[in-house]
Amino acid sequence: MKRLRLAVLALAACLAVAHPALAAEKKVIRMAFRTAETGFDPQKIFDRYSVGICENLFEPLLTYDYLARPVKLVPLVAEAVPQPEEGGTRYTFRIRPGILFADDPAFKGKKRELTAQDFAYSIRRFRDPKLASPYEWLFENKLVGLDELAVKAKKTGTLDMDTPIPGIEVRDRYTISFKLVEPDFNFAYSLAMPNVVPVAREVVEAYPDDTMGHPVGTGPFVLKEWVRRSKIVLERNPNHRGYELDTRYADPSDPWDKAAIEALRGKRLPVLDRVEIYPIEEEQPRYLAFLNREHDLIDETPFEFIEQILPNGKLAPALAKQGVHVFREEAPETTYDVFNTEDPVVGGYTAEKVALRRAMVLAHDRPQEVNIVRKGQGMPAETPVPPGIVGFDPAFHSPQQEYDPPRAKALLDMYGYVDKDGDGWRDLPDGKPFTITYKYNARTQEQRQIAELWSKSMAAIGIRVEAAAVQFADLLQDKRVGKFQMASSAWTADYPDAQNFLQLLYGPNTGQSNEARFKLPEYDKAYEKSQRFPDGAERSLLYREMNRLILAYAPWRLGVHRVFNHLQYPWVKAYKKHPILYTNFKYLDVDVAAQQAAQGASR
């Protein structure tokens, strides 16, 4: 009798699984990332894709409104966006009580509430020498007393996490106040960055060697499964409090806003149960996975296929028939090729050294990069600062970044970079032959074409450039430690201010975000001065000065500000791409019936 009952139960269970109505309950989104992630320790990571995952696992004090454009800071775990006090040197936050971390064995079965102490700990982590955080610069020369701790830590090897410092003042369980060394009107932005987020000290200490694989935060999702470089699965965090979509700052005439408000009316966010992300670096399989409906959406559609998607600027009929939506985004980002200014060949600040870099910039066929590699989906950059960012200067233009091979050749001839040994390639002024190595991300055709373009543009003026393909994670590492001559790069806004781009060449940021290892006293002085001003005429003047120095010393070849096309099938609801935040999973909804009908039909 008992056996029979068991069999009946098993049968019922089978039926339940097979029954479509029951399976339909789960709301799942599948998509690809264009590059593999590196890990999920927010204070340790640098690349946009890993940070993008952290946006869903952790929560900063502040964030950006989903719908507001231009972007708007709103509180997230803080109760309000603080007003700068004491002349822009103090910011005080009150944290909402009752916010819980996701469950983890490190909490020993208890619910763990988020407190002010967690922020104090996490921000100190940026300065921990053991972490070697690439975002250490965010809190360098910033919080009173923190630099002194960091200096001590350099000697002892570990940062003192306990001694209170005046810069990070924990007033009570829920109140934290930051005291700045100098006025900084962009400070609130840095507290909205998806890597300036609280981690729990118990968790970090429980997995000291694998913090990258053990992200535990207060975010709407948890990391359910991680197969390095091939699969990331997020599932809804059962401890998350949930919230409703804020529509105060939406633009009622914007069709994306309207659709999002309509789709999310009355719903608790996040709506999705599960998000599956597959890093696929090659363009073609990533695009085909979308076309075959294996993926529900594709962000940053490869440029190669643009005439398939938007022939003559209009959505292709085949896609339109399926109801595919395209979101076009002028991304607040800049691509560039970086010279290592400490390199004996391409580095240096003397006229002779600068001349080589400037000539290479002039001879690099950027029109082909824009039109052929990027299929016209980008605007040539005049300065590092992209449009849509506070401090962007539309009137700034210089022929020093324009394609002009005769001027490049003339410059090389003038400074003695001529072919002395008769092998058809130019030599250094002292007569030695030279070859420049260009490092790029191995796995994509787009990057290979960019490397190819460098190689052939330079060959046209007699400079030998050898392209070396490396893995993305290794490329990031090599650039950080200065193990390169020239490399491809790109930067996306962490916060919507030009400062975020200009810091990329600030001398003290060498070894972190200053990949060029560029150290020019005039530039550094202007940068430091600019931090003390709020947005206005004085600051714009300083920004302009810095941009001029960049053009004159050419630590970079400026690339483009890319225009991205994000595609979604009609069953993906409430989609809108945010210029600063990389993902929007917590706002998405999915029409499961339509999704399953369509995906079933294609299989």
Place this chain on the structure above:
Amino acid sequence: MSAVLTENTPPRAPQESPGLWTLAWRRLLQDRVGMVALAVVILFIAMMLASFTGLIARDWSKESGVSYANPAFLAGQENLEAKAVAAGGAVSKAAPVDLSDVDPLAPRYKEWEERAAKIAVTETKRAETLAFGGDKWGRDVLLKVIKGSEVSIFVGLVAAVLATIIGTFLGAMAGYWGGKTNDFLEWFYNIFTSIPYILLILAFAAVFKKGLDTIIVILALTGWTGIYRLVRAEYIKHSAREYVKAAQAIGASHMSRMFIHILPNASHVILVQLSQHVVSFIKAEVILSFLGLGVPVDMVSWGTMLAEAQNELVIGKWWQLFAAGASMALLVTAFSLLTDSLRDALDPKLK
């Protein structure tokens, strides 16, 4: 009637018995498929040599057509990519920013302008169509295929020769000496073959610096194992034969017995192996380049062409894939057929 039975034997011409090679050649000449295959292979090698010496396809990298120029036989087809390039991007109309007060090059601005003005700019007109179409940059696909053959065939041939030399030498050692030498080489062989082939190639490719010579070395170092086994077996068989004993009796050294007496008798095996490996190495080069581990960006091979073509196929530009794929298919098929014929021709049992 009696008849005298005369021994009516024809006058025996002083007959020279044809050697192994002459016989083989005669047999090959009768094999029509083999001869066609041989002609195709020779044609490809001639093309490769002509390209290598610069007789043809010298300016393969010249961008003579528009982006993705149509093949001549598809002249009317719409080329959206080229149209977009022609339309160009937005150019800033803002007045140029003056850098002279911060620019380290400022003192020589005047000289710079003068010199630049003297350098002539030659604007080439880009063709709308090319014989067999153009690639992304507007380079002629036909010239690319020819230039690409240089890398692909060269790599295939040289790597196969190297692998054969390694395999033959080690095989001869193991087979001839036997004993400890044999045990050691067998052990070495087992280790090598226990690793999956592609994985082994990838491991080597990850360790060595990228470049053409590296690919050759990798393929040679990973490809010798099959040849080694066959040659070893031949040597075991032959070293006990009478002719080798005879050679020993007249005082031939070990080396001379191994490489002067036995080697010619095992050469048919080696030759067939050589040509089989050429085929598999041409394919391996294509795979390596396709995976981005192969030739550098400023060179072209069939593998890099196929890698480029994977994106192009989605947007309907099939000619590069076709050109590279068809050439490779033709050469590989011809080489395989030739190998088949060679094996038939060289097998002494098939007289």
